[in-house]
Amino acid sequence: xxxxxxxxxxxxxxxxxxxxxxxxxxxxxxxxxxxxxxxxxxxxxxxxxxxxxxxxxxxxxxxxxxxxxxxxxxxxxxxxxxxxxxxxxxxxxxxxxxxxxxxxxxxxxxxxxxxxxxxxxxxxxxxxxxxxxxxxxxxxxxxxxxxxxxxxxxxxxxxxxxxxxxxxxxxxxxxxxxxxxxxxxxxxxxxxxxxxxxxxxxxxxxxxxxxxxxxxxxxxxxxxxxxxxxxxxxxxxxxxxxxxxxxxxxxxxxxxxxxxxxxxxxxxxxxxxxxxxxxxxxxxxxxxxxxxxxxxxxxxxxxxxxxxxxxxxxxxxxxxxxxxxxxxxxxxxxxxxxxxxxxxxxxxxxxxxxxxxxxxxxxxxx
Amino acid sequence: xxxxxxxxxxxxxxxxxxxxxxxxxxxxxxxxxxxxxxxxxxxxxxxxxxxxxxxxxxxxxxxxxxxxxxxxxxxxxxxxxxxxxxxxxxxxxxxxxxxxxxxxxxxxxxxxxxxxxxxxxxxxxxxxxxxxxxxxxxxxxxxxxxxxxxxxxxxxxxxxxxxxxxxxxxxxxxxxxxxxxxxxxxxxxxxxxxxxxxxxxxxxxxxxxxxxxxxxxxxxxxxxxxxxxxxxxxxxxxxxxxxxxxxxxxxxxxxxxxxxxxxxxxxxxxxxxxxxxxxxxxxx
Numbered sequence: 281x282x283x284x285x286x287x288x289x290x291x292x293x294x295x296x297x298x299x300x301x302x303x304x305x306x307x308x309x310x311x312x313x314x315x316x317x318x319x320x321x322x323x324x325x326x327x328x329x330x331x332x333x334x335x336x337x338x339x340x341x342x343x344x345x346x347x348x349x350x351x352x353x354x355x356x357x358x359x360x361x362x363x364x365x366x367x368x369x370x371x372x373x374x375x376x377x378x379x380x381x382x383x384x385x386x387x388x389x390x391x392x393x394x395x396x397x398x399x400x401x402x403x404x405x406x407x408x409x410x411x412x413x414x415x416x417x418x419x420x421x422x423x424x425x426x427x428x429x430x431x432x433x434x435x436x437x438x439x440x441x442x443x444x445x446x447x448x449x450x451x452x453x454x455x456x457x458x459x460x461x462x463x464x465x466x467x468x469x470x471x472x473x474x475x476x477x478x479x480x481x482x483x484x485x486x487x488x489x490x491x492x493x494x495x496x497x498x499x500x501x502x503x504x505x506x507x508x509x510x511x512x513x514x515x516x517x518x519x520x521x522x523x524x525x526x527x528x529x530x531x532x533x534x535x536x537x538x539x540x541x542x543x544x545x546x547x548x549x550x551x552x553x554x555x556x557x558x559x560x561x562x563x564x565x566x567x568x569x570x571x572x573x574x575x576x577x578x579x580x581x582x583x584x585x586x587x588x589x590x591x592x593x594x595x596x597x598x599x600x601x602x603x604x605x606x607x608x609x610x611x612x613x614x615x616x617x618x619x620x621x622x623x624x625x626x627x628x629x630x631x632x633x634x635x636x637x638x639x640x641x642x643x644x645x646x
Numbered sequence: 647x648x649x650x651x652x653x654x655x656x657x658x659x660x661x662x663x664x665x666x667x668x669x670x671x672x673x674x675x676x677x678x679x680x681x682x683x684x685x686x687x688x689x690x691x692x693x694x695x696x697x698x699x700x701x702x703x704x705x706x707x708x709x710x711x712x713x714x715x716x717x718x719x720x721x722x723x724x725x726x727x728x729x730x731x732x733x734x735x736x737x738x739x740x741x742x743x744x745x746x747x748x749x750x751x752x753x754x755x756x757x758x759x760x761x762x763x764x765x766x767x768x769x770x771x772x773x774x775x776x777x778x779x780x781x782x783x784x785x786x787x788x789x790x791x792x793x794x795x796x797x798x799x800x801x802x803x804x805x806x807x808x809x810x811x812x813x814x815x816x817x818x819x820x821x822x823x824x825x826x827x828x829x830x831x832x833x834x835x836x837x838x839x840x841x842x843x844x845x846x847x848x849x850x851x852x853x854x855x856x857x858x859x860x861x862x863x864x865x866x867x868x869x870x871x872x873x874x875x876x877x878x879x880x881x882x883x884x885x886x887x888x889x890x891x892x893x894x895x896x897x898x899x900x901x902x903x904x905x906x907x908x909x910x911x912x913x914x915x916x917x918x919x920x921x922x923x924x925x926x927x928x929x930x
Contacts, residue, residue, distance in 0.1 A: 336831055358830045365831045371824035375846045375926045384842075385832035416926045436832065 289314045289472045290440055295344035297330050304330040306496040315470035319483035322493035328476045332442050335474060337361045348439055364433035365442040370425050372417040378428050379413040385436035403435040423454050434471060441473040447482055459485040480520050492516045514564040514639045522567045524608055527643060530559035539563065542604040544583035547635045560643040569637040570610035574622045577632040584628035599623060677899030688895045696900035713880040717863040720802045721856045724810040732815040750811050753804060762872040765801060766792055798874035805869060806862045810855035817851025849924045857916045861909045881905050
């Protein structure tokens with residue numbers, strides 16, 4: 281399942297959408313092949329929900345097209361699109377039982393009773409809602425409500441399934457488990473799905489591809505590992521995972537070949553940084569890409585850093601260092617730590633990292 | 647700190663309600679079992695004769711059926727008018743919503759007498775409406791609306807419309823917009839979304855409105871006196887007539903108790919109706 285599949289199930293062509301002069305979506309293009317799960321990941325206000333509303337038909341693009349199986353569907357009202365959405369608050373019908381909620385889309389399609397009964401029963405089994413058929417939404421737990429919302433959406437056999445922050449109301453353990461189950465279900469039924477989320481873990485748990493969005497644009501799209509390991513810029517790097525943004529400077533005598541951080545770290549940037557008048561830069565580096573050493577390293581030879589805090593996050597150990605007045609956070613698997621002595625507060629350590637893991641941006645220095 | 651005795655908090659309200667409401671009702675109950683005596687006014691007794699009279703006499707039965715029919719008619723008309731109005735309010739902009747709400751509440755700020763005079767100016771035989779109809783040649787003689795059954799219905803509608811709109815509106819406003827979106831998303835058009843989602847979810851509000859309007863119309867005295875006709879007698883003016891003109895305080899008492907029972911019965915029926923038509927509201 282790759283993006284190059286010519287028979288795109290869903291295609292967004294250059295869509296743009298503005299509200300009162302505020303550009304919510306700026307020329308977004310996206311292709312989904314049959315059965316593919318794509319996550320739109322970004323902070324609130326990045327346009328991901330607008331994109332979802334365009335696909336559902338609640339909004340119309342100002343420019344560009346939404347294409348479903350080769351048909352331009354702009355102007356087709358939401359109730360005539362075979363696109364099902366799971367809402368953030370689930371939006372279940374409070375006056376209908378679980379069974380009636382699930383049957384709603386089928387009744388709206390005027391399906392004969394014998395047929396919809398069958399399909400509702402099957403879907404109830406599929407989502408482990410057996411025994412809850414006659415309950416009202418108010419009588420269900422959060423996890424059960426979420427499953428009803430999913431059941432109600434997939435029972436109509438939608439061309440596209442849309443999930444709008446569909447897990448944000450669940451507590452963590454339940455969320456992990458539900459994500460796993462849904463991920464299996466989507467693949468088993470081969471449902472083409474667009475997920476909107478601000479939670480990177482949700483995107484990684486469910487998606488074949490992740491589109492990181494920023495200010496109405498898709499900043500980067502690719503397979504999860506690709507986007508994570510090879511972020512296109514510091515925004516994507518900082519949004520996925522935890523990162524340090526360290527103030528650095530390009531050595532004025534090195535021709536852009538040496539970057540220094542604080543009094544002790546210096547390394548050859550890769551790729552080389554274009555020299556600028558004052559040479560101030562941000563060095564973005566993931567917390568997990570840094571390791572520690574008790575002796576000087578290739579990138580850190582003068583003036584050791586000092587441990588100011590070491591906390592356990594369970595499987596990970598988080599260590600906070602101070603070098604001059606710069607704070608560096610790193611995380612490493614607890615199992616990989618051999619020398620616990622150097623993690624004591626105030627011990628002197630040297631950091632080690634691969635210069636290729638850094639993304640370097642210009643910094644306005646005032 | 648010592649806890650204040652909780653029942654003390656009931657004193658201010660109790661000081662009002664006991665002498666001004668419970669006591670008169672107690673007198674009413676007592677009167678209803680006393681006996682009317684042409685010579686001696688009200689004679690202490692314990693008899694159900696008054697009840698038998700008001701529940702079997704053809705005239706009183708007519709009064710009750712008139713009243714119940716009128717209350718039902720006004721409730722239905724108010725409901726039919728209130729739905730689009732309340733729906734309009736839920737969809738209007740913030741400013742428009744305030745204006746529409748203010749318009750519906752305005753009659754509550756104005757004395758009922760003033761409003762009746764307003765209606766005389768509009769629908770009286772020499773009123774604006776008839777002038778217009780005569781000028782346009784649509785009628786040859788003025789329409790008799792004021793001081794007739796029709797006038798009373800108009801007055802009642804005007805008086806009780808807010809009591810229908812407000813609970814209905816609160817019910818409609820409670821509907822989560824995303825629920826309506828999900829209905830559309832699942833394939834239901836506007837009409838079906840209204841019939842399958844909006845209408846059932848507004849039942850509690852509609853029933854509350856019907857309760858208020860029905861009880862109000864059933865016991866209204868001012869509107870039938872000022873806008874109605876003696877050819878269509880209803881309960882409250884009849885009670886007044888018995889008490890003041892005929893000096894039959896016991897009969898008036900029995901009529902009053904029957905009216906009270908009717909209003910209570912309506913509440914019981916309405917609650918049963920909600921339990922049947924909106925079962926989801928009862929469970930948690």
